[in-house]
Amino acid sequence: MGWQERDYASADGYAHATGRRPPLVRLETVQVSTVLIIVNVVVLVLDSFFPLFEWGAMFTPAVKAGQVWRLITSQYLHAGTMHLFLNMLALYFLGRYLEQYWGRRKFFIFYTACGLAGNLFYLCTNLLHWLPELPAIGASGCILGVLGACAVLFPGIQLIIYFFPMKIRTAAALFLGLYVLNLINRGGNAGGDAAHLAGLVVGAGYAFWRRHGPTSQLGVRRVVAKVITTKRPPSPWRRKMENDDRMNNEVDQVLAKINDHGVGSLTAREKRLLAEASQRQQARDEELGRTDRL
Numbered sequence: 001m002g003w004q005e006r007d008y009a010s011a012d013g014y015a016h017a018t019g020r021r022p023p024l025v026r027l028e029t030v031q032v033s034t035v036l037i038i039v040n041v042v043v044l045v046l047d048s049f050f051p052l053f054e055w056g057a058m059f060t061p062a063v064k065a066g067q068v069w070r071l072i073t074s075q076y077l078h079a080g081t082m083h084l085f086l087n088m089l090a091l092y093f094l095g096r097y098l099e100q101y102w103g104r105r106k107f108f109i110f111y112t113a114c115g116l117a118g119n120l121f122y123l124c125t126n127l128l129h130w131l132p133e134l135p136a137i138g139a140s141g142c143i144l145g146v147l148g149a150c151a152v153l154f155p156g157i158q159l160i161i162y163f164f165p166m167k168i169r170t171a172a173a174l175f176l177g178l179y180v181l182n183l184i185n186r187g188g189n190a191g192g193d194a195a196h197l198a199g200l201v202v203g204a205g206y207a208f209w210r211r212h213g214p215t216s217q218l219g220v221r222r223v224v225a226k227v228i229t230t231k232r233p234p235s236p237w238r239r240k241m242e243n244d245d246r247m248n249n250e251v252d253q254v255l256a257k258i259n260d261h262g263v264g265s266l267t268a269r270e271k272r273l274l275a276e277a278s279q280r281q282q283a284r285d286e287e288l289g290r291t292d293r294l
Helices: 011-018 032-046 052-056 060-064 070-076 081-102 104-127 140-153 168-185 190-212 217-229 236-261 268-288
Strands: 158-161 164-167
Touching: 032 070, 032 081, 032 104, 052 070, 060 070, 060 104, 070 104, 081 104, 081 140, 104 140, 104 190, 140 168, 140 190, 158 168, 164 168, 168 190, 236 268
Parallel strands: none
Antiparallel strands: 158 164
16 A cells, blocks of 8 residues: 555644644645746735835836835735736746756746846936836746746746747747847837846756856866866975985986996086086985984
8 A cells, every 4th residue: 555545644643643633735845837827926916905016116216216125025016917927927937947946045046147137227217218218027038037947947947928839949039139139229118128138038047057057967077177187286205205205316327327337438418427426425424313423
């Protein structure tokens, strides 16, 4: 009998064994993407009763005045049900890929960082007077970051864009071109497309760096191999030992030459070598206190 059929595996068996009802949801099974969707839906509902837009929307004059929280809170505000639905639909289908690949904590940080990058880029367009200072809300910068990362890591994903199926990398390239053109022409929703563009570039760039950069698995192997194969410079003690060994070998060759052909066969260099070896030996003997004094 498998564990699923045993008494303790059922809700009643769990209650009988522990004296309490089982939890409705195990915390470790909750996905961050699911929590983000729930939070965004709740914020949209609350925005109907409280002035969350006025308090949390991205607005450059307010950020310059010190309300920096708007760079984050604006990611959870949406301009209506359809705006929210499209963003959360993309998060539901694409977010799970990255969350399973990186883990919940890293995915949440990545998601938030992409939205932050989008808001910062939009802020820059305002400060440079390229775009007007209008309030901005939405999680599209986060979502485009997720799409860009998936395009790098999971190129086989198929998307339906304007009722046409296409590869995710094709969709990412299409969006990139549209955002750049609209930003240059300062068209409708150019501020939103500025955030979209930054989120897409940061998301794809980070995923590419993680896969191909020095912290990737291949990069780590290359770094480790380089460290192993790189010859370290010898220490002073090791250099001294190598020099002594080399001199001893040369001295042995000179002594063998004297034995075979006599002292007269030595060259000037070989005589200097013998004199130097004799001086080194005397210095070593004096250092060790073994030199006889007459």
